[in-house]
Amino acid sequence: TQLLEQSPQFLSIQEGENLTVYCNSSSVFSSLQWYRQEPGEGPVLLVTVVTGGEVKKLKRLTFQFGDARKDSSLHITAAQPGDTGLYLCAGDNTGFQKLVFGTGTRLLVSP
Amino acid sequence: GAVVSQHPSRVICKSGTSVKIECRSLDFQATTMFWYRQFPKQSLMLMATSNEGSKATYEQGVEKDKFLINHASLTLSTLTVTSAHPEDSSFYICSARTKDRFYEQYFGPGTRLTVT
Numbered sequence: 001t002q003l004l005e006q007s008p009q010f011l012s013i014q015e016g017e018n019l020t021v022y023c024n025s026s027s028v029f030s031s032l033q034w035y036r037q038e039p040g041e042g043p044v045l046l047v048t049v050v051t052g053g054e055v056k057k058l059k060r061l062t063f064q065f066g067d068a069r070k071d072s073s074l075h076i077t078a079a080q081p082g083d084t085g086l087y088l089c090a091g092d093n094t095g096f097q098k099l100v101f102g103t104g105t106r107l108l109v110s111p
Numbered sequence: 112g113a114v115v116s117q118h119p120s121r122v123i124c125k126s127g128t129s130v131k132i133e134c135r136s137l138d139f140q141a142t143t144m145f146w147y148r149q150f151p152k153q154s155l156m157l158m159a160t161s162n163e164g165s166k167a168t169y170e171q172g173v174e175k176d177k178f179l180i181n182h183a184s185l186t187l188s189t190l191t192v193t194s195a196h197p198e199d200s201s202f203y204i205c206s207a208r209t210k211d212r213f214y215e216q217y218f219g220p221g222t223r224l225t226v227t
Contacts (some may be wrong), residue, residue, distance in 0.1 A: 041220050088154060097160065099157075102193045104153065108151065
């Protein structure tokens, strides 16, 4: 069974702080996605990383795919209350044709 | 682009009845659709994968006869919870994948099912 462990599970910070969320696995993935989900809604795709070592930026969010394509990180600079939500990483192994979701990181950013 | 809708968004039903949830890709053709279940404050749990025109593939531990999935067209998949019981109460989310960007999934807004 492929597993994606996220850390931390829960993070409560003040507006303006920086944070990093980690997504780790012992399995290799052909691609990895990051999603944000708000209560009562479906996950929204933030980014897809495909190449080992790849770094992508989305405004204040920076995503990195590990060189061995087993792990990824999400760094948020100057967090805002609007960043509050459940962050999920998900790995795709085309051999299995389905996404494996991480355990999730719940982020709360207070004003 | 890549919008997925679900209907209904919320449903309350009595124990023993069946409930059908629809998942539609609005602006693209979905070669594959997925159904997930999510418990409060937890991650998504894949229930089944459905390809248009073929039988769904269920994950281990998911009852095929209880959760009926039909993928009638490239834009519509349905999940029917048969003989629902209170323990089936959950947040059900579908997603769809396109043929060209097969490694990305686009999620619907979810359906909150409450069985009384």
